[in-house]
Amino acid sequence: MLAEKYPERIKQIFAKYPDKRSAVMPLLYLAQEEYGWLTEEALREVAGLCDIDPTQARSIAGFYTMFAEKPKGKYWLQVCTDLPCALRGADQFFHELCEYLGVDPEHGGTTDDGLFTVEPVMCLAACDKAPVLQNNFHFHENLNIEHAKQLIEKWRAEAAAEEDKDDEAE
């Protein structure tokens, strides 16, 4: 439960606003950080904390692209394919990245091993540094497909190392 695990952070979030309801977005982020995506249970918890109906929490979650209503890969990659980026090759970059990861080159998707989710997104306000992608909300700019492949391999190695460590701990 979020309330038991993060009492201090939740207190700090509520302290920022005169109205509990304003905390819904920061709390959804917290829930997403904890559970990986916004499960039914997560939405209920957040709704309970801000005294709103779970349906209202779900409608907020569904309104924004950065809230995950379904499970995402460990590395959630969002590539801007909007006009300014597309003028500098972002569509092709997106297709090549999808092909490299073995997901649908038109719409993106999640790799079979659950490691990567790649999605096209709207403007990320970094048009001068196209092509651009966000990995779990952190920006990588001025990319080309070769850079991106190196990043993917770096993340793959990171994930494998973490898994080895977990195995040892067990």
Place this chain on the structure above:
Amino acid sequence: MTHILLRNRDIPDIWQFETYTANGGYEALRQAVTEMTPDEVIQVVLDSNLRGRGGAGFPAGRKWSFIPKDAKTKYVVVNADESEPGTFKDRELLEKNPHQVIEGALIAAYAIQASGVYIYCRGEFWDLAHALEERIAEAEAANLAGEDILGSGWSCPVRVHLGAGAYICGEETALLNSLQGLLGQPRVRPPFPAQMGGGLYYQPTVVNNVETLSNVPWIIRNGAEAYRQIGTERSSGPKIFCLSGHAANPGNYELPLGITFRELIFEHGGGVWKEKALKAILPSGASGPILPATDEVLETPLTYEDVAAVGSTLGSASVILLDEDTDIVWAAAKMIHFFKHESCGKCTPCREGTYWLDRIYARLLSGQATPHDLEVLETVPQQMDGLTLCALGQFARSPVWATLEHFREEYEQYVGLREAKAERA
């Protein structure tokens, strides 16, 4: 040229509190709070003719003067939801010169005697927003924000709120709803945000763009007259022009309002990439009508009035260049797809209109469009005209009608009208 806004270009580590204060930072706030009345601050900003840099160009001082003096609770909300395709100036300001934004917001807050400031950052500014919280804490530690600022008895906490990926939240009333934990959809006006019942938590509220507020410390320190020396009579001051698309050197360029498209693109921005010819310009991202790159357009001064006179808008000055090889129908389709995705769904003409348009563009690009599609394409923007609560539904019309007006033959090629006509002839 020394920068007024992008001071980070001259002083790279100005994001640090010590560097900012060593270079005159927070002196304007000190001057305002300890030597000026709130009304005097509003008057200086009014006299400076500082106009809103988020797109609408509304005079900032007038916005501040609308706030009722007798209201007990008032807010300043900084619009850092920068989401217009082609706009990336607020990101640089917040990342590289954040204290100037905080100082500008606090001066605005003092002018209206606000009880709090919220900086609404788009969710994708995740890293930047967390760093911004640290900068605010530095200002608080120096008694420049928070409780009893500079011993004046006036208290004003500054807080950061993160959006989560929705263009519509850059619309000020949708932003306020989002900040209140409601769906990020626009409100019916009046009441306007400055009025009782219209602002944050329904209290009188000033909503200003990041770049607008970044001008304020300089204006306080140097005076309205000095500010009006920059730019033109009706469009005063410096402006950050975001150059993107097929620019040789895409990036932010801080220049006085009133320079021409030609100066911006060719003298400062290095021209068009790959030495190609320039076909068209989108002066204000996806929201403003496209302009063909004629000599008349290139000689147009970048001011609110002059860009309007040639049939577009200055908006947030996100200048996207399209080179000679650009398929205009494809570009329009990209913009329409954007608006369809970002329509909040509240007003039927926008929700359905952008959906219809998106479908027609998909048919056009896949070669399945008929001449009838082209007729429908023309009527849909008419059916959206003036029938939406906010500007999104209006902006979404321009990629269609403006590209049809200037580049109709490219559409006709897509529906095979030309070939049919040629055959009949």
